[in-house]
Amino acid sequence: MTKPTILIVDDEVRSLEALERTLFDDFDVLTAETTAEAERLLADNWVQVILCDQRMPEETGVAFLTRVRDRWPDVIRIIISGYTEADDIIAGLNEAGIYHYITKPWQPEKLILTLKNALEMFELQRQNQLLAIELRLSEQGARRKLSDNRRKLRRQYDFDDGIVRAQGSPMNRICDTLARVAPYDLSVLFLGESGTGKELAARAIHYNSLRWNKPFAVQACQAVDHDRLERELFGVREGHARADQPGVLERAFGGTLFLDEVAEMPLSFQARLLRVMQEGEYRPLGSNQSRKLDIRIIAATSADLEKSVAEGCFRKDLYFRLAGVTIAIPPxxxxxxxxxxxxxxxxxxxxxxxxxxxxxxxxxxxxxxxxxxxxxxxxxxxxxxxxxxxxxxxxxxxxxxxxxxxxxxxLDPAQNSDLAHLPDGGNQTLKERVEAIEARILRESLIRHRWNKSRAARELGLSRVGLRSKLKRYGIEREAGLAEASSV
Missing domain, CATH: 1.10.8.60 (Helicase, Ruva Protein; domain 3)
Structure with missing residues (x-):
């Protein structure tokens, strides 16, 4: 096992030899009679501790160790001297940053213990430096990973690749509108049935806006009362009924807030939200301090919001605030x-x-x-x-x-049979309605049996001839290119 290296600097040869004999068993010892020679040894060797005499002809130990501190700051510096002037000790502490001041005559056991403690300090310093480097690297890596993930997430909501659609899709027009609206800090209202992708469109706007590297927060408004909405959006400060907790507006500061099913927002809370949007600030529950509102609001609903306004269930002024741009997502x-x-x-x-x-x-x-x-x-x-x-x-x-x-x-709406144009209810006769149901059952059974007519006929309690007659009557045929399963 490699022993730690100690450098002894002393102009007295006998003192050097005595120190070397004492430390030889525990350390690799380097010796120098002058500070110039000591600097050469420091440049060529990995020295952990330097033990330097204070009184030397060319310069004092403090002056030399001050220079060592600048060039080799990791080396633990110790002064050894037969003189104990207070000024020397203070200068050594302040200027040279010495670890210890040893007086002559020294005791071997105490000297070795002091040096071992110094080496422990050297190792602690080294580990701290390595840890600091690791922390810097991990912080840089975390920042780089976060940036990469944000860019990857942004690509997922690209208008060309993120919103999946066919070449001639009606969604092309919607995506064109989203691309026009995204860069501008306007409120957007999405209309459309449940499950049409209103939140996906809202995220596409966010990740293509200037706020893309800030949070995107979602707040559901359905089945949520006034108090809960107030707590979740504005937050609660300590001293109130609940523990101190930040709200969505604080957590998503600088980003985008998506209000889902906004038509179901309690009427009492609508006035509060409108005031916050108008004044550009809000106050958490239990706090006397107002906070600035810096967030883009995008709302969505599957309800007829204009009808809700006409019926007095939704505030007209809030509706116009939210509907800066209205976009309807087709089913x-x-x-x-x-x-x-x-x-x-x-x-x-x-x-x-x-x-x-x-x-x-x-x-x-x-x-x-x-x-x-x-x-x-x-x-x-x-x-x-x-x-x-x-x-x-x-x-x-x-x-x-x-x-x-x-x-x-x-039923296939593009099918050219009379059956495809039968209404689902209303003026059709009982016979027509029964036939429509029968045709659907026939098609479903055939598909499940991969168009094996024998199996389908057995399941339906028909003969093959009877099944074939019904298929001809309703115009049910396999689509081109689909092979019929072999009969059993």
Whole structure:
């Protein structure tokens, strides 16, 4: 094991030899009779402790150790002297930053103990320096990682790649509007059914605005009373009924606040929110100090907000404050061309989260998914994709046979049969309504059995001839390119 290195500087040869003999067993000892020689040794060796005489011909030990402090600050500096003038001791402490002042004659055991303590101090200093470097590097790494993650997150909400849609999708017009609005600090109101992606659009605005590197906060307004909204948005200061806690407006300072289902906000709180938006400041519960409001507000609702205003359920002045720009997100049934690309995108997400692989969808499965109206919109589509993945084969293609029956029984609005134009209710006869239901059951059964007519007929209690007659009557046919399963 390598011993620590001690440098002894003394112009008296006998003193050098005595110190070297005493320290030889515990340390690697270097000796120098002059400060010039000592500096050469310091430059060529890794010295942990320097033991220097105070009274030397060319300069004092304090003067030399002051120079050592500037060039080799890590070396522990000790003065050894037969003189104990108070001025020398004070100068050594202040100018040279000495660790210890040893008087002659010294005691071997005490000298070795002092040097071992000095070496421990050297190691502590070294570890502290390494830790400081590690902390700086980890801080830099954390900042770099945070910056990289923010850029990655921003790319996820890019208007071209983040909002998944087909080439001729109605969402193209919506994305153009989002791109125009994003750079400007205007309030935005999103209208649309539940599950259409209003929050996704709000995040796209945030991550393409000047506030993109600040927080994006979501506040749900449905089923939340006045007091809870006040606590969650404005926060609570110590001394109030609850413990001190920052609100959303404080945590998301400089960023964007998304108010979801704003139409369900209590009428009593609407006046408070309007005042905060007008005055540009708010006051946490239990505090006498107002805080500046620096946040962009984006609101969304699936309700008819104008109707709520007319009925007195929503303040007209707050409505105009929130609706700086109003954007309506179309439901999925009005952009069926987006369903296949959305389904593949959601399947990729599902395979990652559920840990089960699939190669994709069969053409028939995508056709069936396009046919459904998706009243729950993208949220419902996501749930269906996850169900299909769980029910489907491991690592294989997801066919129409693993689609939920309610989705399979949807009518194709583009089908050119008379059945496709039958109304869902109203003036149609009982016979027409029964036929519509029967046609849906036939299609659903055939798809589940992969168009094996024998199996479908057995399940429905029909003969193959009877089934074929009904299919001809309702114009139900396999789509082009889909092979019929072999009969059993």
């Amino acid at each position: 999925l049934r009005e952009r069926r061309e987006d369903v296949p690309i959305l389904a593949n995108y959601l399947l990729k997400q599902a395979t990652a989260s559920l840990g089960k692989e699939a190669t994709g969808f069969s053409p028939e499965a995508l056709s069936c998914l396009k046919r459904h109206d998706w009243p729950g919109n993208v949220r419902e589509l996501r749930n269906e994709i996850e169900r299909m993945l769980v029910m489907g084969p491991e690592g294989g293609e997801l066919g129409a046979d693993v689609i939920s029956p309610r989705v399979l029984m949807a």
